[in-house]
Amino acid sequence: MKHVRLALALATLLASPVAPAVAAPVNSGSGTVNFTFTQFSGPAQLTFPPGLFGPSDPGSRVTGTVNGQLPLLGASVSVNPPTNPITWELGTLDLSGTPSGTVTLIADPVFDPPQSHNIFSWAPAAFSNVAVGQNFTLGTLTFQNGSWFGAAGNPANNQVTTLEFRVTTTSGDGALFNQVRNLALVHVANAPFPNDTTTLAGQQAAADWVSLLDLDTGTTLNSFRVFDLNQTPAGFTNVGTVDLIGRFGSLDIVGFANAQGGFITPTGAQLPPVVPGGGGGGGVGTPPAVPEPASWAMLIAGFGLIGAAQRRRRKPVLPA
Numbered sequence: 001m002k003h004v005r006l007a008l009a010l011a012t013l014l015a016s017p018v019a020p021a022v023a024a025p026v027n028s029g030s031g032t033v034n035f036t037f038t039q040f041s042g043p044a045q046l047t048f049p050p051g052l053f054g055p056s057d058p059g060s061r062v063t064g065t066v067n068g069q070l071p072l073l074g075a076s077v078s079v080n081p082p083t084n085p086i087t088w089e090l091g092t093l094d095l096s097g098t099p100s101g102t103v104t105l106i107a108d109p110v111f112d113p114p115q116s117h118n119i120f121s122w123a124p125a126a127f128s129n130v131a132v133g134q135n136f137t138l139g140t141l142t143f144q145n146g147s148w149f150g151a152a153g154n155p156a157n158n159q160v161t162t163l164e165f166r167v168t169t170t171s172g173d174g175a176l177f178n179q180v181r182n183l184a185l186v187h188v189a190n191a192p193f194p195n196d197t198t199t200l201a202g203q204q205a206a207a208d209w210v211s212l213l214d215l216d217t218g219t220t221l222n223s224f225r226v227f228d229l230n231q232t233p234a235g236f237t238n239v240g241t242v243d244l245i246g247r248f249g250s251l252d253i254v255g256f257a258n259a260q261g262g263f264i265t266p267t268g269a270q271l272p273p274v275v276p277g278g279g280g281g282g283g284v285g286t287p288p289a290v291p292e293p294a295s296w297a298m299l300i301a302g303f304g305l306i307g308a309a310q311r312r313r314r315k316p317v318l319p320a
Contacts, residue, residue: 166182212224
């Protein structure tokens with residue numbers, strides 16, 4: 001009888017449907033990263049009033065380009081009226097029609113040499129066997145700090161440039177590793193006055209920077225700063241690189257890391273300028289016109305050499 005019951009039990013087991021095996025969840029992935037700039041907004045034209053550079057000076061206007069294109073100009077902002085009624089024209093440009101991981105800002109396409117171009121360029125980094133929650137490098141930003149509009153002497157009057165961009169990860173390891181994140185570089189052309197740029201602290205205070213803004217959350221992460229072309233410590237230039245770090249869950253953005261040729265600060269706050277002759281920072285005093293203090297000597301010397309005719313032809317915007 002016992003053998004009969006065993007046989008019946010075995011027959012029932014064999015007749016029952018077998019449950020399908022459940023695949024183990026994928027907890028790591030490999031793939032590629034893509035960076036695309038989508039939108040420019042910020043100052044794109046600078047107007048100098050008559051008489052700023054002498055009684056016979058008729059005034060002038062400089063219009064910049066974004067990736068070789070003229071932005072659509074809109075609102076205007078006057079800096080320090082009426083003593084220095086310099087005007088910024090704010091502009092926008094849709095960059096999504098020509099997808100690119102590089103933006104080049106040229107304040108004066110005719111006169112500015114290549115080292116005075118502001119260039120922001122992403123180099124994407126492939127990822128391999130990255131686990132959920134593990135920090136990894138999405139790509140590297142190269143920032144050339146050249147000449148662009150926005151610095152006003154008094155940092156409270158700086159006009160920022162915003163470069164929106166999109167990060168896309170692509171993987172064959174499941175939806176978890178196929179993500180899109182919308183971010184922005186908020187660029188500040190900076191020229192605090194007064195500021196002693198013969199000191200390291202003064203050079204750091206004058207460095208232009210890009211802050212990392214997460215457009216999906218509205219959160220500003222950290223900032224990468226690169227020294228000005230004519231105000232660099234020994235061993236530095238006006239070009240630096242920094243990595244963008246993320247991690248999967250969705251696609252969380254950790255921030256900038258591993259700076260080379262520049263330095264990272266936890267926020268986008270202005271660094272205290274160094275008062276010439278000693279003392280603390282604070283930017284006390286009436287700022288001059290837009291060029292940086294160290295640029296004034298170059299500006300005036302250049303005008304003395306080329307004469308009044310050339311002075312009326314153009315008022316250069318030197319590296320910020």
